[in-house]
Amino acid sequence: MSMYSLYLLVPLAPLAGSLLAGLLGKRLGRNGSHWVTTLGVAISFLASILVAQDVFAGHSFNGTVYTWLTTQNISLVVGFLIDPLTVTMMLVVTFVSLMVHIYTIGYMHEDPGYQRFFSYISLFTFSMLMLVMSNNFLQLFFGWEAVGLVSYLLIGFWYTRPTAIYANLKAFLVNRVGDMGFLLGIGLILAHFGSLDYVTVFQRAPLLAHDMLSLTGGTSVSLMTLVCILLFIGAMGKSAQMPLHVWLPDSMEGPTPISALIHAATMVTAGIFMVSRMSPLFELSETARVVVLVIGASTALFMAFLGIIQTDIKRVVAYSTLSQLGYMTVALGVSAYPIAIFHLGTHAFFKALLFLGAGSVIHAMHHEQDMRHMGGLRKYMPITYVTALVGSLALAGIPPFAGFFSKDAIIEAVRASHIPGADYAAFAVLAGVFITAFYSFRMLFMTFHGEPRMDHHTREHLHESPAVITIPLVLLAIPSVITGYLYMEPMVIGHYFGDAIQVLPGHGGLEDIRAHWHGVSEFIQEGVLSLPFWLALAGIASAAALYLKWTHVPALIQARLSGLYTVLDNKYYFDRFNEVFFAGGARCLGTGLWNVGDIKVIDGWLVNGSANLVGRLSQRLRRVQTGFIYHYAFIMIFGVFILMSLWFVKA
Numbered sequence: 095m096s097m098y099s100l101y102l103l104v105p106l107a108p109l110a111g112s113l114l115a116g117l118l119g120k121r122l123g124r125n126g127s128h129w130v131t132t133l134g135v136a137i138s139f140l141a142s143i144l145v146a147q148d149v150f151a152g153h154s155f156n157g158t159v160y161t162w163l164t165t166q167n168i169s170l171v172v173g174f175l176i177d178p179l180t181v182t183m184m185l186v187v188t189f190v191s192l193m194v195h196i197y198t199i200g201y202m203h204e205d206p207g208y209q210r211f212f213s214y215i216s217l218f219t220f221s222m223l224m225l226v227m228s229n230n231f232l233q234l235f236f237g238w239e240a241v242g243l244v245s246y247l248l249i250g251f252w253y254t255r256p257t258a259i260y261a262n263l264k265a266f267l268v269n270r271v272g273d274m275g276f277l278l279g280i281g282l283i284l285a286h287f288g289s290l291d292y293v294t295v296f297q298r299a300p301l302l303a304h305d306m307l308s309l310t311g312g313t314s315v316s317l318m319t320l321v322c323i324l325l326f327i328g329a330m331g332k333s334a335q336m337p338l339h340v341w342l343p344d345s346m347e348g349p350t351p352i353s354a355l356i357h358a359a360t361m362v363t364a365g366i367f368m369v370s371r372m373s374p375l376f377e378l379s380e381t382a383r384v385v386v387l388v389i390g391a392s393t394a395l396f397m398a399f400l401g402i403i404q405t406d407i408k409r410v411v412a413y414s415t416l417s418q419l420g421y422m423t424v425a426l427g428v429s430a431y432p433i434a435i436f437h438l439g440t441h442a443f444f445k446a447l448l449f450l451g452a453g454s455v456i457h458a459m460h461h462e463q464d465m466r467h468m469g470g471l472r473k474y475m476p477i478t479y480v481t482a483l484v485g486s487l488a489l490a491g492i493p494p495f496a497g498f499f500s501k502d503a504i505i506e507a508v509r510a511s512h513i514p515g516a517d518y519a520a521f522a523v524l525a526g527v528f529i530t531a532f533y534s535f536r537m538l539f540m541t542f543h544g545e546p547r548m549d550h551h552t553r554e555h556l557h558e559s560p561a562v563i564t565i566p567l568v569l570l571a572i573p574s575v576i577t578g579y580l581y582m583e584p585m586v587i588g589h590y591f592g593d594a595i596q597v598l599p600g601h602g603g604l605e606d607i608r609a610h611w612h613g614v615s616e617f618i619q620e621g622v623l624s625l626p627f628w629l630a631l632a633g634i635a636s637a638a639a640l641y642l643k644w645t646h647v648p649a650l651i652q653a654r655l656s657g658l659y660t661v662l663d664n665k666y667y668f669d670r671f672n673e674v675f676f677a678g679g680a681r682c683l684g685t686g687l688w689n690v691g692d693i694k695v696i697d698g699w700l701v702n703g704s705a706n707l708v709g710r711l712s713q714r715l716r717r718v719q720t721g722f723i724y725h726y727a728f729i730m731i732f733g734v735f736i737l738m739s740l741w742f743v744k745a
Contacts, residue, residue: 097148100141101155101174104184105223107137108191112216119209127209131216132195138219139188146181156229156293167288175229175292179594182435183226183367186442187360191219193566194355197450200562201351201457211251215355218244222360226367231280231290234368238276238332241361242269248356249348258347265341272331272338279324282307286317296374296596303378322375322382329365333419336393340668342416343400346408350453353408354446357415363438366422370431374596377429380513387427388515391522394420396666398526401533403662406463407452410537414489415445417526421504424519429601430507436585437500444488444497444574448534450567451482454559455541460552465537470546474556479542481567486538488574490531490630493618499578501527502621503586503607510603527626531633539641579614587611 111134115127122130155176163170174180194215202211221244225237242265250262280290286302287295305317329335334342342362346353356362369376369386376382397416404410418441425434456463458475472479488495491502505527508520546553558564584590587608597604611617621627640648652659664670718729 097145097153097155100145101176101227102159103141104138104145104188105220105227107134107141108216108223109220110134112213112220115209115216116213119213122209124203124208127212128195128199131212132192132199134216135188135192135195135219138223139185139192142181142184142188145176146185149176149178149181162232168284168290170232170290171230172233173229173291174227176227177594178591179367179371179435180227182439182591184223186439187219187222187226190360190442190446190570191215191222191355193446193450193570194351197354197453197563197566198349198351200560201453202349205349207251211248211349211351214244214248214251215352218248218352218355218360222364225364229292231283231292231295235277235280238328238364238368239273241356241364242266242273242332245269245345245352245356245361248352249345251348251352255347257344261341261344261347265345268338268341269331272328274327275324276328276331279321279328282317282321282324286321292371299374299378316379316381318375319379319381322372322379323385325372325375326365326369326382326386329369329423330389331365332368333362333365333423334393334416335365335389335419335423336396337668339393339397339416340665340672343409343412343665346406346412350408350449350456353412354449354453357412357449360442362415362419363422363442366419366426366434366438369423369426370435370595373429373431376426377596377598377601383427383429384513384515385427386423387513387519390420390423390425390427391515391519392420393417394424394526395522395529398529398533400662400665402529402536403659404533405465407455407465407468407537407541408449408463410465410533411445411448411452414448414530414534417530418445418489421501421523421526424508424523425504427519428507428511428513428516428603429597430504430511430604431595431597432586432591432604433500433503433507435591435595436581437504439581439585440488440496440500440574440577443570443577444485444495447481447485447567447570447574448489450563450570451478451485454478454563454567455482457559457563458556459548460555462548462552465540467548468541468546469544469548470542471556472542475542475558477558477564478567481564481571482538482542484571484574486534488578489534490634491527491626492630492634493621493627494575494579496574496576496578498621498627499582499614499617502617502624502626503582505626506607507603510606524626524629528629528633528636531630532637535634535637536641539637543642544645582614582617583611 108131111131114122114130119127155174158169158171158173160172161169162172195212198211198215202208205211218241221237221240223237225234225241228234228237246262246266249265250258252258283295284290286305287298289295289298299318303318306314307317307320308314327338330338342357345357348356376386394417397413397420401410401413401417404413418437422434422437422441425431425437454475455468455471455478458471458478459468462468484495488497491498493499505520505523508516508523511519548556581590586604599605661667
């Protein structure tokens with residue numbers, strides 16, 4: 095099989111599985127549906143491995159697969175760009191998707207929408223692969239919108255729940271806000287660069303680096319800055335950065351497997367991938383990178399605080415995802431794109447592990463998600479406990495687990511950066527280390543340690559999840575341990591990405607990290623002696639003290655800091671502001687247009703008004719129709735008199 099055929103096989107195999115399960119699900123049955131979709135993703139994963147081997151052997155591909163439309167000098171095509179950045183994303187997406195497919199066989203086995211769910215998650219995999227493999231902005235936008243659509247279908251999968259319908263509409267609408275900025279950015283690129291092809295745009299970018307765009311009011315703005323900020327607005331929607339983050343916590347209404355697939359490893363990282371791919375553009379605008387840095391730092395810090403007070407096990411992991419996406423965005427802001435992708439990869443494994451571990455607990459607890467009704471589960475669910483412990487250690491950044499390497503690399507890159515906002519970002523990511531360790535082990539201790547707090551019936555039926563659920567947990571726990579150690583040097587220090595990512599000399603702290611690099615072992619030794627490691631240990635110790643020993647203290651702290659707790663419980667009132675200002679404003683505008691435009695103008699003036707006018711004129715004119723001949727004769731004589739008078743005046 096040629097490499098070109100393998101390129102096509104990677105996205106088309108999941109698509110074929112999705113179509114078979116979706117259109118022929120009743121004929122295939124439950125077993126047939128999960129076999130065709132899982133097999134499709136497995137083929138895609140194996141093909142991705144072969145493609146990656148070819149790429150790292152020195153080969154790459156950038157070409158057109160299908161020409162959709164040609165107009166004047168612009169061609170709109172479906173094409174693939176296969177390079178180290180692409181294959182890294184392909185491997186992450188297909189591996190995590192394969193684990194989720196296997197896990198879903200056990201988790202959703204009693205759900206009546208079994209075939210439909212497998213069809214959706216395979217379709218999502220196809221959409222995400224089309225996004226990361228694209229070589230032009232048109233296909234990028236197709237994949238971008240397709241993952242948004244499938245996420246809408248998956249979040250609202252249990253469509254009989256009003257909360258699920260609210261959550262999927264919220265996700266869809268918030269992402270439309272970000273996508274509007276994304277589309278405007280692509281429009282500007284087409285208008286000023288004259289092409290939608292990545293390579294062409296990147297080649298022309300330095301020539302347009304100093305171009306200004308005139309706005310209304312006589313003001314002007316850098317074209318490159320405006321393009322990058324508009325593209326980043328799209329990333330803010332997909333990667334859930336403040337203030338477009340509000341959809342992600344509510345999306346936990348969907349089944350747990352999609353939380354791992356969409357909200358840990360794939361869709362939410364699309365924005366991180368896109369900005370990394372656009373590094374030749376972002377490197378030309380410091381203003382845009384400052385915006386990226388500040389928003390990422392704010393998300394990393396403030397979303398971490400919200401994870402502290404959550405009692406729903408999935409929402410703790412959801413806010414953790416928001417915070418970690420903030421870390422990746424911070425790395426993008428300081429031009430450390432390889433580190434952002436490195437953290438994207440390590441995070442994909444341990445966060446998918448935590449989501450699926452939470453799902454295993456929920457499955458055993460008969461769909462109970464409140465951690466206040468759990469406790470003591472480690473003796474009933476040893477495999478789930480050990481894998482959740484691995485995920486928590488990786489998330490907290492404890493060496494030698496994967497999260498330690500990528501998180502410490504981000505912190506070092508921010509410290510070495512001199513871009514405006516770097517000091518604020520350095521504080522945010524350091525404070526986030528303590529908070530992350532605290533909430534991750536708070537979740538672990540409340541769920542698996544202490545005295546059981548569930549009812550007697552639930553406790554009697556507690557047992558470890560079946561192998562079809564625990565095997566994916568073990569397979570995700572392995573890379574959560576080893577990927578940081580294995581890939582730190584090639585991805586961050588070496589030239590793993592080649593020309594796929596461009597960083598201008600003097601930008602960011604990546605050069606500083608490379609200059610002081612003495613090997614992975616030395617990095618671990620320095621990390622153990624550094625502040626982030628001790629902050630992480632302090633966070634774990636604090637969680638142990640409050641949730642294992644002095645369990646009455648959290649309630650006292652909540653009572654003493656009730657004002658702060660209320661602010662956090664209301665999620666900084668972002669949702670309330672959106673409800674009052676945007677939703678309420680839209681309703682007020684709609685009501686006003688209905689009252690004035692519909693009732694008064696259309697119904698009152700145009701429809702009823704014209705009828706009233708005709709009626710009134712008729713009332714007046716009917717008096718002229720008297721039926722008396724002398725009246726008509728008088729009017730005729732009067733009319734002749736008027737006509738003659740006008741004729742004499744003109745004469």
